[in-house]
Amino acid sequence: MIEREAAVQSVEDQLERDYQQWRAAGVDAMRMAVVDVEEHELVWIVSWTSEEFVRTRNPAFMLAGNGPYLIDRVDGGLHQIGVASAVTGQWEADCRARIRGLSVRTAVDDLHDALCEVAAARGRMHAVRTLCQRLAVLSPAEAIEYVCALLDGRGPAPSGPSFVPVLPRAWPVPAAPRSSQPGPARALRDRAQTVGRQPVGAWTSAFAHPKTHIKPTVPVDNH
Known part of the structure; x- marks a missing residue:
């Protein structure tokens, strides 16, 4: 089982990789930091934002549209979901069905x-x-x-x-x-499921390739 500390470290490593990639591309990006960890029976839900906002609480450095990372508590798989899926909880049914192969009650x-x-x-x-x-x-x-x-x-x-x-x-x-x-x-x-209802599809395409990620929008520090 993946413990909380390991989940946080996994996300921090990914945030650092993203930062280095943006810097290598010539973007004056800000560093990101983990700000909250929520325990779920299936995953660790790890929220993040910019280090500058954590330090100053200046809304100008607050991120928008950055969904949390989900770390599978069994195999440590790292996934990212959108804000809407995180708020509604739609990701859970998709996780149970597609990743764990569990039945989903309807x-x-x-x-x-x-x-x-x-x-x-x-x-x-x-x-x-x-x-x-x-x-x-x-x-x-x-x-x-x-x-x-x-x-x-x-x-x-x-x-x-x-x-x-x-x-x-x-x-x-x-x-x-x-x-x-x-x-x-x-x-x-x-x-x-054939009368106009859309599949849940709450998880990002990272589920098809657990170790790939959709890069979040990174604010540029113009100061």
Whole structure:
């Protein structure tokens, strides 16, 4: 496991490499410094800014648009994400699915859990009514077929619904690897991901090559 100190050192080394590259290119760049480290179950989240801002607290030296570095707590892989991904936390689902190969829970899973709970407590027909309330585009016959397939652990019959309902737009459905299990879970995930929803894609392309980096914008010290 990668400890906090090692994570900080990894980021500091990368910041120094970036600084030296900018200097070699003839840019009067400022040095950067680590200012915060947050522990996460998957990674260390390391934030950074200019040394000049840390020393003077002058807003003129504050960076903007510099997303944090993420250091994998298992293998020490160094990655950088954008500010939006850091604020929304979208990077986490992508990390679990693409890097760790873990399953990512979606709104489809929540729906199935709710249907199973209703069926166990009040019976299948109540589960069918719940499904119709959640997905009004389903006809009663399609809802019955879907609930029966879910509860019986089988895929929809060939004579079943000719389409899979689209989840309401209010439900976020992050991109996830297709399930290898047959049945309604895979059908809903496949359909939900092909109706105009964009994949999470929160991590930068550095994930494809863990040791490559997208250079942050480095302010020029004109003083």
